[in-house]
Amino acid sequence: MVIKDIIDILEGEVICEGNLDTEIKTACGSDMMSDVLAFVKDQSVLLTGLVNPQVVRTAEMMDMACIVFVRGKQPDQSIIDLAKSRDITLIKTRYRMFTACGLLYSKGLSGGCE
């Protein structure tokens, strides 16, 4: 799966475009950044309902290539600028967290922490 597939599956809208052909192996869904930081396992997508710059920083530390904001949440310009400078793709989807994670999981994306 690549980032383009995630956009299709989640009927997402690209807010900040990095390399959309980046391969995605695993994902992580959380609003608690410390939990995201607790499990290092080459996760490449972060799904979250949290909208602040620390979401981008967390993704940066974890080498994640893509952040999906659920429930149609729109990050502000400072978040978009930060993501742009880190080459991280930002997507928003109208789906809620559970559904967004479920859709990706059902298409073969795993959590990678089992």
Next chain:
Amino acid sequence: MSAIHLRYEVPGDDFTRAGEASGAVKKRLKALGYNSDAIRRVAIAMYEAEINMVIHADGGYCDVDIYPDRVEVLLADKGPGIPDVEKAMQAGFSTAPDNVRNLGFGAGMGLPNIKKYTDEMRIETEIGVGTNLYLTVKVNS
């Protein structure tokens, strides 16, 4: 090879900037060609510590020494100090205010995460004076 020494100020009044030092160190280590697992461990440990400094101590500074076989980081603040280090090390124990939880932190995972990702971790703390956190990550372990 002698150590590369870097110093960063961590501003205490701006939560949105927490992580700038960690990001800069990550970039530098990458440019120096260190392996990605070690870089990530340094970045995450430092990032959690930076967040702690902003939440609890009104900022401080980081000293980073990069050696061929290890990275050493000192995070120093003039905050209130940690009354019970053993308790602070417990996963889930937190004294962070609610507004920090709304930002995705304050789950009591900071220090446990730091310990998990570093090879050595030492805390020097004094009530009313401040805290020094020493971290070492071995690069080729």
